[in-house]
Amino acid sequence: MSQKFSTQTVHAGEIKPKPFGAITMPIVQTSTFTFADSAEILEFMQQAARREGGLRDEYGRYSNPTQSTAERKMAALEGGEMALLFPSGMSAITTTFAAFLSKGDHLILVDGCYHRTREYCSAFLLRWGVEVSKVPIDDFEQLSAAIRPNTRMIFAESPTNPYLRVMDLNRLAAIAKAKNIISVIDSTFATPFNMCPLAHGIDLVIHSASKYLGGHNDLLAGVVIGSEDHLVDIKYARDVIGGISNPNDAYLLLRGLKTLAIRIIRQNENGLRIAQFLEHHTLIRQVHYPGLSSHADYEIAKEYLAGFGGVVSFELDGDFKKTGRFIDLLRLPYIGPTLGGVESIIEQPSALFSLDPDARKIAGLKDNLVRYALGIEDADDLIADLEQALASL
Ligand SMILES: *Cc1c(COP(=O)(O)O)cnc(C)c1O
Numbered sequence: 001m002s003q004k005f006s007t008q009t010v011h012a013g014e015i016k017p018k019p020f021g022a023i024t025m026p027i028v029q030t031s032t033f034t035f036a037d038s039a040e041i042l043e044f045m046q047q048a049a050r051r052e053g054g055l056r057d058e059y060g061r062y063s064n065p066t067q068s069t070a071e072r073k074m075a076a077l078e079g080g081e082m083a084l085l086f087p088s089g090m091s092a093i094t095t096t097f098a099a100f101l102s103k104g105d106h107l108i109l110v111d112g113c114y115h116r117t118r119e120y121c122s123a124f125l126l127r128w129g130v131e132v133s134k135v136p137i138d139d140f141e142q143l144s145a146a147i148r149p150n151t152r153m154i155f156a157e158s159p160t161n162p163y164l165r166v167m168d169l170n171r172l173a174a175i176a177k178a179k180n181i182i183s184v185i186d187s188t189f190a191t192p193f194n195m196c197p198l199a200h201g202i203d204l205v206i207h208s209a210s211k212y213l214g215g216h217n218d219l220l221a222g223v224v225i226g227s228e229d230h231l232v233d234i235k236y237a238r239d240v241i242g243g244i245s246n247p248n249d250a251y252l253l254l255r256g257l258k259t260l261a262i263r264i265i266r267q268n269e270n271g272l273r274i275a276q277f278l279e280h281h282t283l284i285r286q287v288h289y290p291g292l293s294s295h296a297d298y299e300i301a302k303e304y305l306a307g308f309g310g311v312v313s314f315e316l317d318g319d320f321k322k323t324g325r326f327i328d329l330l331r332l333p334y335i336g337p338t339l340g341g342v343e344s345i346i347e348q349p350s351a352l353f354s355l356d357p358d359a360r361k362i363a364g365l366k367d368n369l370v371r372y373a374l375g376i377e378d379a380d381d382l383i384a385d386l387e388q389a390l391a392s393l
Contacts, residue, residue: 005077005193006261013072015065025069027251033057062239066247070254071223074213077192077257078205080225084234085250089188089208091243092222093117094124096206097153099237100182103129105152108143110167111136112160114186114208115353115363137165138297140175147179157186158197159301162313162349162371163288163364164189166297169304173201182230188212188340193264194307204230211340212310215256215263218341219249263342266376268307273379274372274386275312283390285368288313310374311339313349320357320367322393323348327370329389332382339373344382346372 003011019026033056035041048055057063067085075083086092097120101107107130109121121132133146137160154176158167169185176183184204185197191212197205207213209221222245224234238244245253275289287294290301291308301308316323327335333344337352350365360367374382 008073008076009260010258012076013069013074015069025066025251025254027247028065029247030064031060033059061242061244064247064250066254067245067250070245070250070257073254073257074192074207074209074223075225077260078225079192079196079198080205080231081228082231083223083225084231084238085209085245085253086222086224086238086243087245087249088220088243089114089186089206089210089222090116090120092206092208092224093186094120095237095241095243096184096204096224096234097125097130098241099234100153101125101130102152104131104150106131106133106148106150108133108135108146108151108154110134110143110154110156112163112165113155113157114161114188117155117157117186137167140168140171143172144175147175147181151179151181153182153184155184155186157188158195158304159189159290159309159311161189161311162369164290164295164297164309164311164313166290166301166304168300169197169200169202176203177201189309189311190305191260191264193261194268194305194309198226200304203227209253211338212264212267213257213260214253214341215260216252216341217338217343217345219252219256221245221249221253263376264307264310267310267340267374270374270377270379270382271308271310271312274374274382275308275314277383277386278312278314281386281390283317283393285315285317287315311371312374313369313371315366316368316370318368318393320348320350323368323370324351326389326393329392330385331388332377332385333372333375339371342376344373344375344377346370 071083071085135143135146156167183202185202186206188208188211204226207223209223272291275287275292278284279287289312333346349369349371350360350367353365354360
């Protein structure tokens with residue numbers, strides 16, 4: 001019988017019984033895994049040559065039992081055959097690029113991707129002879145027209161940061177499949193609770209697990225999920241490049257994942273409540289939240305998202321300085337980058353992006369834009385805090 005999501009967050013991927021009768025997966029703090037004798041090495045090498053699954057651990061850069069448990073759990077939650085853990089979301093993204101893109105290949109990057117993903121393409125992939133095109137998230141004619149004979153991968157993010165644009169995954173998957181192109185979605189903002197890209201025919205799902213998956217603002221990790229065919233190639237790249245998560249962070253991720261469903265339910269509720277409150281406030285010019293009918297992608301969001309998420313972006317009726325003053329008046333949220341943890345965090349994206357107003361404009365970050373990444377606090381308290389800050393502006 002297939003288990004429901006909440007049950008899987010607790011039980012999927014776990015070894016039972018565990019070493020020492022422990023209920024939690026131990027942190028296997030070791031760099032290597034030793035063999036009893038030479039015969040065991042020979043047996044291991046023969047099994048590896050036959051490409052059988054279930055290989056024992058050999059060396060910490062290749063696998064670790066704590067990490068493997070987190071990978072099995074993530075594969076189950078996304079409905080994929082296999083998952084791979086990385087020390088950061090960026091490591092997951094760049095190792096995936098390294099696994100599939102060669103000199104002369106062409107990559108299509110859909111607008112709105114994480115700024116460091118875009119930067120990796122312009123600063124490194126171009127240097128290594130990979131061609132890169134950019135297309136809007138909602139223009140499938142332009143996407144189809146951008147495909148060349150050497151197009152190897154389409155990489156998109158959904159929902160995007162900070163405007164929370166949502167992509168029509170069925171259309172993306174159909175276009176990619178027809179041309180045998182690998183489709184990749186950075187699904188960090190959605191989590192497997194809110195969106196299932198693999199079920200819509202997308203090949204690979206990537207997360208910054210530093211956000212909702214870990215969920216407590218205390219770890220950095222990334223994860224890639226997909227078919228074994230694709231993941232074996234990414235595993236080879238990870239083995240060689242060496243970006244490997246450590247067993248402590250893998251443990252923290254496992255711990256975080258067990259409460260993923262209940263955290264996301266609360267964060268979805270907080271997102272919608274706060275978006276609705278802000279939408280009706282006279283000092284707010286615009287709210288960007290895919291759960292509001294005013295959002296450009298509301299219909300697509302309803303089709304693909306089980307919940308609209310815990311991030312609400314909005315534009316204040318004011319300039320750069322007034323927006324900063326509003327943030328300073330809030331008492332509950334921490335001020336800073338990142339999102340997805342139990343603590344609410346707020347930022348003025350333009351302020352953290354660049355001191356140069358022109359650079360901010362080019363990046364599409366309006367000076368009066370605020371990104372509020374809601375935690376699991378009570379929505380009444382979060383709204384009361386917003387009310388007092390707006391009232392004293
Ligand atoms: C944070 C983030 C990343 C990068 O992840 P790190 O874990 O910080 O390396 C990539 N994509 C999205 C959408 C993110 O929010």
